[in-house]
Amino acid sequence: MKKKNSNFFRFGAKSNVLKRNLKSDLSSSIVVFLVALPLCLGIALASGAPLFAGLISGIVGGIVVGFISGSQLSVSGPAAGLTVIVLGSIAQLGSYQTFLLALVLAGVFQLVLGMIKAGTIGNYFPSSVIEGMLAAIGIILILKQLPHALGVNSDFFGDEAFAQGNHENTFSAILGALSKITPLAFVISLLSVLVLIYWPKFKKLSVVPAPLIVVVTGVVLSFAFAGTSYGLKTVQMVNIPLFSGWNEFMGLFSLPNFNEILNKEVWIVAGTIAIVASLETLLGVEAVDKIDPKKRVTPTNRELIAQGIGNISSGMIGGLPITSVIVRSSANVNSGAKSKMSAVFHGFWLLLSLLFIPGLINMIPLAALAAILLVIGYKLTRIALFKHMYHKGWDQFVPFVVTVLAVVFTDLLKGVAIGMLVSVFYLLRNNMRNPYFYRIQHEGSKKNLRIKLAEEVSFLNKASIQVLLSEVPKETNVIIDGSNSRYIDPDVLETIFNYKHSAYSKGIIVTLENIQKSYTIPKLNIKIEENVN
Template sequence: MENRNSTFSRFEVKKYILKKNLKKDLPSSVVVFLVALPLCLGIALASGAPLFAGLIAGIVGGIVVGFVSGSQLSVSGPAAGLTVIVLGAIAQLGSYQIFLLALVLAGVFQLVLGLIKAGTIGNYFPSSVIEGMLAAIGLILILKQLPHALGVDSDFLGDEGFFQGDNQNTFSAISNAASHFSLAAIVISVLSVLILVFWPKFKKLSVVPAPLLVVVLGITLSLVFQETNFALKAQQMVNIPVVNGWGEFAGLFSMPDFSQIGNKQVWIVAGTIAIVASLETLLGVEAVDKIDPIKRITPTNRELMAQGAGNMISGMLGGLPMTSVIVRSSANVNAGARTKMSAIFHGGWLLLSLLFIPSLINMIPLACLAAILLVTGYKLTRIALFKHMFHKGWDQFIPFVVTVLAVVLTDLLKGVAVGMAFSIFYLLRTNMRNPFFYKMQEEGNKKNIRIKLAEEVSFLNKAAIQVLLTGIPKETNVIIDGSNARYIDPDVLETIFNYKHNAYTKGIIVTLEQIKSHYAVPKLNTKIVEKINH
C-alpha cells in the first residue's frame, strides 16, 4: 500500500512540476519555433537539399530527440556546420536518396558511440573554450544578422562561417548591406529590437511573449509597406513550402536508397557526418549547460544515442542531419524555458505551421526574426562575460579570447580546435610547474634538500623535475619524498632512479623515501556513485 501511495505522490509531483514549468516552456517554444523556422529553410537551401528536408530535421530534432535526450534545454535541428559536408556528399554520391542512406548509417554510428560511452569526451572541453565559443556565437549572430536586419538577404539565414557562399565574408557582407539597405526592413528590425528589450520590463504586459508581438508587428508593417515604394521583396520574407492536401504532403518525403549499402563512399560519408555531428552536439550541450540557470548536467552518452535515433529517423523520412544547435538552444534559454517540453513543443509548432498555416508564416519578414537573433547574440556576448574571464587570469582569458577570434574568423569546430590548443598549452605549463615543492636547509658546509613530490606526477612533469635535479649543487644531501604520491609516471621514476645512481659522481647523496619501483594507474571509484544512484 505504501508503494502505491508513494508512486501516486511521485506522479502528482511530476504533474505539478510539468504544469508549473509549462507557463515558461510554452512561450519559449514559440520563440524557438520562430528562430528555428527560417534557419531550417536556410540550411536546407545552402546544403543543396529540398527545403522540406530542413523542416523534417527540425521537427524530428524537436519531437524525437527532445523526448529521448537527457538535456532539458538543448534544441536539436539541422546544423549550419554540416552544410558544406552535406552539399559535397550529395554531389559525390550522385543522388539525395543515396545521401539519406549515409545519414541513416551515421545515426547508427552515433548510437554505437553512445553505447561505448564516447560522450565522455565532452567532459574534457575546458571551461574557457566553451565560454569563448558561446561569446563567439553571440558575435557571429550579431554580425551575420545585421545584413538581414538591413533587408539584404543574399546569404542564407543561419550561416555561421566567415566566408559565405555569395563570395562575401562576414565583414564585407555588412558593408555591402549598408549600401543596399531596405527602409522597410530597417524600420521593422529597429522596432522589433526595441520591443524585445523593453516589453519584458512591463510585468503585466509580458504575459504576451515579446517575440510573438514582434512577429505580429512585422506582418502588420510589411502589409502597410506593400502600399508604398518601400515594399518588401519575396526574398525578404519567410518562404516555406505551401502544401495543398495530403497527397502533396506525402510527396514531400523521400526514402533512402538501400541498394547502395555496399557503396564504400556511402560509409565514408556516414562516418564523417557521425563524427562531426557528434562533436558539435557535445560542444552544444556543454555550452547549454553553462548557461542553464539551474546548472543541470546533460548525460552526454545518452545525448549521442538521442542524436543517433534522430538522424536515423530524419534519414528515413528524407531530412537533413541534425545536431544540438547552440543558436536555437541559446534562444530557448534566453526565452526562459525550464524543461525539454519547450524543444518538443517547438517541433510540434513546425509541423502544424507547415500543415495548416503556411501562407500566414510566409507573411513574416526575415528582418523581425533577425532582430530576435540580434538580441540573443547580445546576451551571449555581453561585456560582463569578457570582464569575468579577464579577472580569472591570463591562463583563462587568453584561450577564451583566442577561441572567440578563431570561431568568428573560421567556423565552430576549427575555432574550438585552436582554442583547445592554447588551453592545453596553459594546462601543460601549469602542470610542469607543480609536480613538487622543496625545502633547503644548511648544516655547516653541507646543504640538505628535501623534495616532496605531488600526489600525481605525470610524464608532463618530467622536464621540470630534470631541471631541478640537474641544478642541485655538489656535496648536497638530497631526500626525494614520495609519501604523498598516489601515482608517479614510469618515465619520471626512471629519471629519479638514474639520478640516484649517478649522483655520487658529484658527491651528492640521494635518499628515496616511500618511492616504489612501480605505480598502478589509480582507478575511478564508481561504487559511491552507484550507491547514490540507487
C-alpha cells in the same frame, strides 16, 4: 507496496513540475520556433538539399531528440556546421537518397559512441573555451543578422562561418548591405529591437511574449505596405514549401537507398558526419549547461544516444543531419525555458505550421526574426562577460579571447580547436610551475634537498621535474619522497630512476622514499545508495 507508492508520488511530483513550467516552456518554445524556422530552411538551401529536408530535421530534432535527451534546455536541429560536408557528400555520392543512407549509418555510429560512453570527452573542454565559444556565437549572430535586419539577404539565414558560399565574408556582406538598405525592413528590425528591450519591463504587458509582438508587428507592417514601392520582396520573407493535398505532401519525403549499403564512400561519409556531429553536440550541450540558470548537467552519453536515434529517424524520412544547435538553445535559455518540453513544443509548432498555416508563416519578414537574433547575440557577448574573464587571470582570459577571435574568423569547430591548443599551452605551463613542492634542509656543511611529490604525478610533470633535477648543486643529498603519491606516471618514474643512477658521478646521493617501481591507475569508486521508505 512501498515501491508502488514511491513511484506514484514521483509521478505526481513530475506532473506538478510540468504544470509549473508549462507557461514558461510554451512561451519560450514560440521564440525558438520563430528562430528555428528560417534556420531550417536556410541550412537546407546551403546544403544543396530540398527545403523540406530542413523542416523535417527541425521537427525530428525537437520532438524525437527532445524527448530522449537528458538535456533540459538544449535544442537540436539541422546543423550549420555540417553544411559544407553535406553539400560535398551529396555531390560525391551522386544522389540525395544515397546520402540519406550515410546519415542513417552515422546515427548508428553515434548510438555506439553513446553506449561505449564516449560522451565523457565533453567533460574535458575548458571553461574558458566554452565561454569564448558562446561569446563568439553572440558576435556572429550580430554580424550575420545585420544584413537581414537591413533587408539584404545575400547569404543563407544562419551561416556561422566567416567565409560565405557566395565569395563574400561576414564584413563584406555588411558593407554591401549598407549600400542596399530596404527602408521598411530597417524600420521593422529597429522597432522589433525596441520591443524586445522594453516590452518585458512592463509587468502587465509581459504576459504576452515580446517575440510574438515582434512577429505580429512585422506581419502587419509588411502587409500594410504590400504592393507599394516600399513593400518587401519574397526573398525578404520566410518561405515554407507549399503543397496541396495529402499525396503531394507525402511526395515531399525521401527514403534512403539501401542498395548502396556496400559502397565504401557511404561508410566514409557516415563516419565523418558521426564524428563532426558528435563533437558539435558535445560542445553545444556543454555551452548550454554553462548558461543554464539552474546549472544542471547534461548526461553526455545519453545525449549521443538521443542524437543517434534522431539522425536515424531524420535519415529514414529525408531529413538533414541533426546536432545540438547553440543558436536555438541560447534563444531557448534567454526566453525563460525551464525544461526540455520547450524543445519538444517547438518541434510540434514546426510540424503544425507546415501542415496548417504555411501561407501565414510566409508573411513573416526575415527582418523581424533577425532582430530577435540580434538581441540574443548581445546577451551572449555582453561586455560584462569580457570583464569577468579578465579578472579570472591571463590563463583564462587569453584562451577565451583567442577562442572568440578564432571562431569569428574561421568556424565553430576550427575556432574551438585553436582555443583548446592555447588552453593546453597554459595547462602545460602551469604544470611546469607546480607539479610538486620541496624544501631545502641544511645539515652541517652539506645540503639535504627533499622533493615531496604530489598525490597525482602525470607525464605533464616530467619536464618540470627534469629541469629541477638538472639544477641540483653538486655534492647534495637528494631525497625524493613519494609518500603522498597515489600514482606516478611511468615516464616520470623512469626519469627519477635514471637520475638516481647518473647523479653519483656529480657527488649527488639520491634516496628514494616510498616510491614504487610501478603504479596502477587508481580506480574511481562511486557508491550510490538509494533509501526508499
